[in-house]
Amino acid sequence: MHIVIIGATGNVGTALLRRLHAADEVTSIAGVSRNGPDRTGEPYENVRWHRLDIGEAASAPALVEAMRGADAVVHLAWVIRPNRDNVALRRINVNGSRRVFEAAAAAGVPHLVYASSVGAYGRPDRVAPGPGPQDESFPTCGAPASHYGRQKAEVEAILDEVSTSHPEMLVTRLRPGLIxxxxxxxxxxxxxxxxxxxxxxxxxxxxxxxxxxxxxxxxxxQAVHTDDVADAYWRVIQQHAGGAFNVAADPxxxxxxxxxxxxxxxxxxxxxxxxxxxxxxxxxxxxxxxxxxxxxxxxxxPVMSTERIRAVVGWEPSxxxxxxxxxxxxxxxxxxxxxxxxxxxxxxxx
Incomplete structure (x- = not known):
């Protein structure tokens, strides 16, 4: 399998590189990052690096080329700084995500995996969720006062659009807690x-x-160790599992x-x-x-239920x-x- 990771030098990206290097089925990995890694050694070796800024419209053709031949693309890139610059945040998080999704479709990628978040959840009435774990059907409208929550919810809506327009592409989204x-x-x-x-x-x-x-x-x-999130990404890729999955450890x-x-x-x-x-x-x-x-x-x-990912792909936090x-x-x-x-x-x- 050839896997492409968008945002491969971040918190989850580094752990996913480690997990993919350990998987016998993975024959090659490509990493997309604005600057690439600036140090050698594990887990950055044996990765074909593409230095692209997904926030730039001019990056679209290069993104398509970077994804050609991929069995799966995992989109992890997200910024939360500069916190006060909503234009800069939106350029990468929202516009950049749309560019990644559309490039994956244009490249004929069979499986697109997106890193959403518990932050995408929220109630339209702005009332705190009731007691008890909630499954993946809980509303994804984000917290209105949170740029992170608003943008995570907006990108999920964009992903829905792209998925509807390209039914031939399997789409998966993971919603982890704090990583x-x-x-x-x-x-x-x-x-x-x-x-x-x-x-x-x-x-x-x-x-x-x-x-x-x-x-x-x-x-x-809720929280989860990054290595366990990386394992969740690998399992949905390996088992070609689509849809939404909550990811969190206990308690x-x-x-x-x-x-x-x-x-x-x-x-x-x-x-x-x-x-x-x-x-x-x-x-x-x-x-x-x-x-x-x-x-x-x-x-x-809400507190999320993780029953679905455990049942569908056999994921358990280590x-x-x-x-x-x-x-x-x-x-x-x-x-x-x-x-x-x-x-x-x-x-x-x-």
Whole structure:
């Protein structure tokens, strides 16, 4: 099998490269990235690299050529920075995704796999979801105040259009929860914590037992280790499985789970409006890069059922939520990171 990965130097891309290298059925891999990897070694070797910016309209013909002969194309490319520049975000996330989907159809790719997210979910009435895990039929309208949620939902709608226009192409979308691995720790810190969390503090927190964990009241989310997400991608490719699949580990991520990982015996329930106000103030003052839309998205997204992916392709996470969370917490204070300088830590703080 020949597999093409769009966005192959990111968090999931690096793990998927590792997984594909280990699969006997995979004979060749091509990676599409704006700059490609800027270091050698695993998992970036033995990959044919195409340096393309999917946000540029001029990249369309080269994208088609890069995909010709592929048995499957996996579209992972997505940016969440610069957080304040919606034009730049839309150029890559929305317009770039449409360009990838249309190029796959033009190249005659038999299987297109898209990296959606739990963030695509949301209720049109903007009411928090009820209790109990929700399957893949839950509405995908995103959180209106979240650029990430809005764009993930919009791209799913574009994917529906392309799928309807090209019924000969099998289309799969994965909707994972928060995705963690050791190498992504510095990137995740810079994306979401910024200057409020110097590396020295994060290294100390990783080593100590935290007495009390503050947590937004009523918010429960999900996480999964990046290697397990990569395995999910490989399984749907290998088994030619189409449709939507939720992907998450157990147990759900709430105050109890975080408290267990940090060694805390108590948690402090914090009202969501207060959390949102604090995040909004810090964002306006440019103290940290997380806009309040991420809080809104956490409130509106459901706890997902993963029964479908387990039943259809036999996927099971090899690591619990505790292990995935521990992996990233232990490395939030690191330097270095993934295989492209755009994904590595740029914080000057120690």
């Amino acid at each position: 963690f691995q050791e190498e992504a720790g510095p990137e995740i810190r810079d994306y979401f914590l910024g200057a409020l969390a110097p590396r020295s503090l994060l290294r100390a927190v990783a080593r100590m037992r935290v007495p009390l964990v503050p947590w937004p009241r009523g918010v429960v989310t 759900p991520l709430g105050p109890d789970t975080l408290g267990t990982v940090l060694g805390a015996r108590r948690w402090l329930p914090v009202p969501v409006p207060l959390v949102r106000a604090l995040v909004s103030a810090a964002y306006r003052l440019r103290l940290e890069p997380t806009d309040p839309g991420w809080v809104d998205m956490a409130v509106l997204t 690591r619990s939520t505790h292990e995935a969370l521990r992996a990233v917490i232990d490395h939030l204070g690191d330097t270095g990171g993934l295989g492209n300088s755009r994904h590595r830590s740029r914080s000057p703080l120690r």
